[in-house]
Amino acid sequence: MTTLETYPITVGNVTRHVPLVETLPGMRIPLIEFLGDTELVEEAARLLKERVPEEAEMLFSLECSPVPLVHRLAQLTELPYVVARKRRRAYMEDPLIQEVPSLTLGASDTLWLDRRWAERIMNRKVALVMDVVSSGGTMKALDRLVQRAGGKVVGRLAVFQQGKREFDGEVDYLYEIPIL
Amino acid sequence: MTTLETYPITVGNVTRHVPLVETLPGMRIPLIEFLGDTELVEEAARLLKERVPEEAEMLFSLECSPVPLVHRLAQLTELPYVVARKRRRAYMEDPLIQEVPSLTLGASDTLWLDRRWAERIMNRKVALVMDVVSSGGTMKALDRLVQRAGGKVVGRLAVFQQGKREFDGEVDYLYEIPIL
Incomplete structure (x- = not known):
């Protein structure tokens, strides 16, 4: 039997030993999963709700781990939401394509935003929503997508900041978690 | 300006012209999106709740479009849920890997289930949850994953059946939608 080391993660009144x-190699991080954890998502959405700027008209995130969070936050704030996809879908027409800036070579991601969704962002004030931010590269890519779609970013929200952010742009996060 | 043809989709009291x-080529389908539509998800989850077998101890689905649906259904039924991933994640240890059987060559998908999640399925009675079923290949892959993880499938639920199912296995769906 292997001994699995765990680390305690707390969001509001919910604690998980992840x-x-x-x-x-040599870099260990607590593995936080919102997908499949209704209690953790509920508590995070409740707390993030207080951080959504008053002027925000829409939420924007990406697939897939932040989806339950942004979905519940959209319900609680009564704001619409849009998610960027990580794969091209057959039905997409004239999508916006955005590379995620990365610090590590060869581990790059691409975000896809169907034109029909981009049109919903146009002229809207948008709050970006993520579960965990580390270097900030993904948040940066969401930021660029909103700008390219003709929207205005009015907030960058996350539940966790993990390690040090390398890309610019303020993030309003609830908790810090370490890289061990 | 292009004229976009739409098709009316109804779930309970919610109608969308998609x-x-x-x-x-030559095959048109209504594009149904649960991702980003809190009203549609809410109505579908409310109706699917009635179809979850009494004996079910867990829900199982896949990323990413069914995620808001299975998440809300898990909340309403107070059952835990697990989702299979469509990409390998760096943190996965000894994952179950399942090919999605496909009728079209070269368009195959692979599902990944981390061992830690597979262990939660072991000895459990599981209801499969999808948004849209077409050939049934993805449902079949979920079925196989549950079996391989040592669980027992007690229900196969979907909101929509699109066209004709080609793979075996009964599916309890709410509505049929055509291929035009």
Whole structure:
């Protein structure tokens, strides 16, 4: 039997002892999963609601781990939401394509935003929503997508900031978690 | 200006006029999107709740379009849920890997289920949840994953059946939608 090291993660009144995973040699991070955890999502959405700027007219996130969070936050704030996809879908017409800036070579991601969704963002004040921000590259890509779609970013929200952010742009996060 | 043909989709008290998209030459399907539509998800979850077998101990789905639906259904039924991923994640250890059987060559998908999640399915009675079923290949892959993880499938639920199912296995769906 292997002993799995865990790390305690707390969001409001919910605590989870999550596994520590080694994503790069010598770098261990607590593995936080909102997908499949209704209690954790509920508590995070409740707390993030207070951080959504009054002027925000829409929420924007990406697939897939932040989806339950942004969905519930949209319900609580009664704002519409849009998510960027990580794969091209057959039905997409004239999508906006945005590379995620990355610090590590060869591990780049691409975000796809169907034109019909981009049109919903146009002229809207948008709050970006993520579960976990680390270098900030993904948040930066969401930011660029909103700008390119003709919207205005009025907030960048996250539940967790993990390690040090390398890309510019303020993020309003609830908790910090370490890289061990 | 292009005229976009739409098709009316109804779930309970919610109707959407969704675009018709041509996924294969000469084959048009109504494009149904639960992602980003809190009203549609809410209504579908409310109706699907009645179809979840009494004996079900867990829900199982896949990323990403069914995620808001299975998340809300899990909240309403107070059952835990697990989702299979469509990409390998760096943190996965000894994952179950399942090909999605496909009728069209070269368009195959692969599902990944981390061992830690598979262990939660073991010895559990599981209801499969999808938004849209067409050939039934994805439902079949979910079925196989549950079996391989040592669980028992006690229900196969979907909001929509689109066209004709080609793979075996009964599906309890709410509505039929055509291929035009």
